[in-house]
Amino acid sequence: MIKEDKKEIILNHAERLFSENGYDGASTRAIAKDAGVNMAMLNYYFGSKEGLYKAVFVRKFSGFHESLLQIISCPFSSWEKITRYVDIYADRIVKHNCFHRLMTYELSIQQRSDMTNIIVDHLLKNINIGKSIIEEGIKEGVFRKVDPEMTIATIFGSMYYVVHLKNITSALLDVDMHNPEVVINDIKPRIKKHLAALLEAHLKV
Amino acid sequence: MIKEDKKEIILNHAERLFSENGYDGASTRAIAKDAGVNMAMLNYYFGSKEGLYKAVFVRKFSGFHESLLQIISCPFSSWEKITRYVDIYADRIVKHNCFHRLMTYELSIQQRSDMTNIIVDHLLKNINIGKSIIEEGIKEGVFRKVDPEMTIATIFGSMYYVVHLKNITSALLDVDMHNPEVVINDIKPRIKKHLAALLEAHLKV
DNA sequence: TACAATTAATCAATCGATTGATTAATTGTA
DNA sequence: TACAATTAATCAATCGATTGATTAATTGTA
The missing domain is CATH 1.10.357 (Tetracycline Repressor; domain 2)
Structure with a gap:
């Protein structure tokens, strides 16, 4: 529950920063700071920056x-x-x-x-x-x-x-x-x- | 004459790499290597990465x-x-x-x-x-x-x-x-x- | 207690940019 | 014309900063 919320929060902020700055223009540090989480959380939940990127898309496709x-x-x-x-x-x-x-x-x-x-x-x-x-x-x-x-x-x-x-x-x-x-x-x-x-x-x- | 050619070469390769990888995805090192010039030449001719980026656009607009x-x-x-x-x-x-x-x-x-x-x-x-x-x-x-x-x-x-x-x-x-x-x-x-x-x-x- | 969640610290790699030095080409001058 | 002076072009090496990722340690919770 809390876990899901954190993931959703990260995904929301990642989606905005990726779309505003592009994949390379949005650093994992900026995304973590924007979402208000420690940047290690991105890799903890999504494995890697690309994993997070994919998750942003997959979520919207359902x-x-x-x-x-x-x-x-x-x-x-x-x-x-x-x-x-x-x-x-x-x-x-x-x-x-x-x-x-x-x-x-x-x-x-x-x-x-x-x-x-x-x-x-x-x-x-x-x-x-x-x-x-x-x-x-x-x-x-x-x-x-x-x-x-x-x-x-x-x-x-x-x-x-x-x-x-x-x-x-x-x-x-x-x-x-x-x-x-x-x-x-x-x-x-x-x-x-x-x-x-x-x-x-x-x-x- | 030779000078203009080099600038044109750099601009051509920069245009391709920028459009293929985006601004942040195209590193100055990659552009220099692709164009076959020393990477210091980019700053020498165009001042900065953004200067090179602008030059790519301005050239096409005329x-x-x-x-x-x-x-x-x-x-x-x-x-x-x-x-x-x-x-x-x-x-x-x-x-x-x-x-x-x-x-x-x-x-x-x-x-x-x-x-x-x-x-x-x-x-x-x-x-x-x-x-x-x-x-x-x-x-x-x-x-x-x-x-x-x-x-x-x-x-x-x-x-x-x-x-x-x-x-x-x-x-x-x-x-x-x-x-x-x-x-x-x-x-x-x-x-x-x-x-x-x-x-x-x-x-x- | 066991394990998930979270943190600060740190890593190697890469980034854009600059440096001093060198070479090649051009200009000025006697 | 001959040669010095100057400029433009190019290079390898290096700078501080940032990148994505990982680590070990700590905290929270069922």
């Missing part, structure tokens, strides 16, 4: 795939499914934007290959759900014959661009993207609205 | 904005302008994908604030050209009343997603994104085609 699977099992139309898919993912990326930033950073540099594989395996499962929805709509004749994979890239690319490059979008959208309230109340609905309009024009026959 | 400005000064239609804009940027991002990866990484972690400002200033100028093209088209009545800023995010987000997250797109598109020929001959045209179709459905009245 459960989300299942919640996505619910969409395609429900009797929605393909259009309803894809909009729900986008909305759920937008909520997720905005809520855990630090973590998603860390994830895309780790993907962009293929340094720790086993770490990369873990992330790719997880992401692909979730991405393929969206892809299957689009392909289903095409097969049913309710979607145009678009490029499903590239459409997926557009969906995620748009969301990542707005949420991750805060310095750019703050200036571009003339808002403070570092203010969570602004992002949740103003930007997230704007992303959803834009993607819905974009996909409607792009997909609907 | 000239590109001017080539983009040519588009809006030509007597093209708004539709022609935006497709040319996208194509030019797609070429650019694919050709210098290592550098663009480094740039987005540096933007996502706001650690070296002066470095961030340099990048934001440069990018905003180029982004606003695209934005002005879209707004012009809307004003002329040839484009629908879309969200111009979000449309920009979609354009760049789509390109970045495909080009930067090679491990994901390799699996998603079933190609080897680490093979430059594949990217140039197969993926780049596919991105352009997709974005053209997407923007046509999205923008054209």
Whole structure:
């Protein structure tokens, strides 16, 4: 119980510092100090810095795939499914934007290959759900014959661009993207609205 | 002459190692060894590691904005302008994908604030050209009343997603994104085609 | 008491940066 | 033109600081 709490505390602070400074930029000393624990505790609980890094990812990966699977099992139309898919993912990326930033950073540099594989395996499962929805709509004749994979890239690319490059979008959208309230109340609905309009024009026959 | 060559060599290797390993992951020793120079040369030419880092960016920033400005000064239609804009940027991002990866990484972690400002200033100028093209088209009545800023995010987000997250797109598109020929001959045209179709459905009245 | 949890101290390795010295190239001058 | 003076380029060696990790000792708890 106490043990679990300490581990969770360490994981929370590690997640923030890793995503703010990168893997190499976040020293174990800084993480330990930030979490208010002795730095030997990191190795005691997670074995090594890389072990801690992996634990940050693995923790976040549990459960989300299942919640996505619910969409395609429900009797929605393909259009309803894809909009729900986008909305759920937008909520997720905005809520855990630090973590998603860390994830895309780790993907962009293929340094720790086993770490990369873990992330790719997880992401692909979730991405393929969206892809299957689009392909289903095409097969049913309710979607145009678009490029499903590239459409997926557009969906995620748009969301990542707005949420991750805060310095750019703050200036571009003339808002403070570092203010969570602004992002949740103003930007997230704007992303959803834009993607819905974009996909409607792009997909609907 | 010889002096310039050495500086260029160092900058080339620094650019690659920085983009592969991140700022903290690329040690000055590794860069010097990779470039085949004594590590004292880095400080001799660039003052410090951060000086070298800045020099990598500043070198790439010269000239590109001017080539983009040519588009809006030509007597093209708004539709022609935006497709040319996208194509030019797609070429650019694919050709210098290592550098663009480094740039987005540096933007996502706001650690070296002066470095961030340099990048934001440069990018905003180029982004606003695209934005002005879209707004012009809307004003002329040839484009629908879309969200111009979000449309920009979609354009760049789509390109970045495909080009930067090679491990994901390799699996998603079933190609080897680490093979430059594949990217140039197969993926780049596919991105352009997709974005053209997407923007046509999205923008054209 | 037995064992998990936690601590301070310490380790070797590596980091970015600087040093003094040397070499090669350029400039100035008689 | 000949040679001294100056500068730029390059080197091996070393600096203090920081890194991730480990150790032995201590504390807490069931």
